[in-house]
Amino acid sequence: MIRDKIILIAKKHQIWVEIVMTFGTSKQIAEDIVQEMYIKILIQLEKGKLDLTFNDDLTEINYFYIFKTLKTLFIDLKRKQKKIKIIHLDAHLEMYGDTYYAYNDVDYAESYEKVTDELLKMEWYDRRVFEIINGGESVAEFSRRSKINYYALYFTYKKVKDKLKKLI
Numbered sequence: 001m002i003r004d005k006i007i008l009i010a011k012k013h014q015i016w017v018e019i020v021m022t023f024g025t026s027k028q029i030a031e032d033i034v035q036e037m038y039i040k041i042l043i044q045l046e047k048g049k050l051d052l053t054f055n056d057d058l059t060e061i062n063y064f065y066i067f068k069t070l071k072t073l074f075i076d077l078k079r080k081q082k083k084i085k086i087i088h089l090d091a092h093l094e095m096y097g098d099t100y101y102a103y104n105d106v107d108y109a110e111s112y113e114k115v116t117d118e119l120l121k122m123e124w125y126d127r128r129v130f131e132i133i134n135g136g137e138s139v140a141e142f143s144r145r146s147k148i149n150y151y152a153l154y155f156t157y158k159k160v161k162d163k164l165k166k167l168i
Contacts, residue, residue, distance in 0.1 A: 041069065115167055133157045134161075
C-alpha cells in the first residue's frame with residue numbers, strides 16, 4: 001500500500017521539480033528538494049500518520065500537502081544557506097595560486113608523542129586527574145567519588161589541558 005502511494009507520487013516527479021523551480025532555484029537544487037520530499041513522505045507513511053490520497057483506489061493525490069512539504073523544505077534550505085559560508089575552490093586558487101599550502105595539517109604521530117612525553121613529566125596528581133576526566137568521567141562524578149573539591153579537579157584538568165594544547 002505504501003509502495004503504491006510512493007509510485008503514484010513519483011509518476012509526477014517532473015511536476016514536483018517544476019514547482020520547486022518556481023520558488024526561484026536551479027534544477028539541481030529542485031531535484032534535491034524533491035528527493036527530500038520523497039523521504040519525508042515515506043517516513044510519515046511508514047508511521048501511519050499520513051494518507052496522501054483522496055479516495056481508496058489511489059488515483060487522486062493530495063497536491064496541496066505535497067506543495068506545502070516542498071515549500072517548507074525550500075524555506076528550510078534557504079534558512080540553512082544563510083548560516084553557511086561557501087568558499088569555492090576556484091576562488092581559493094585565484095587568491096593563492098595553484099599551490100596548496102598545508103598550514104593546518106598536523107602530524108598526529110609527532111603531536112601524540114609530544115603530549116605523551118609532557119604527561120609523563122607532570123606531577124602524578126595532575127596527570128591522573130587529567131587521565132580520569134579525559135577518559136570520560138565527569139568532573140562532578142569524580143568529585144563525589146573522590147571527595148576532592150569540584151573546583152580543584154576542574155582547574156587541575158583545565159591547567160593540564162591548556163598546557164597540552166600549546167604543544168600541538
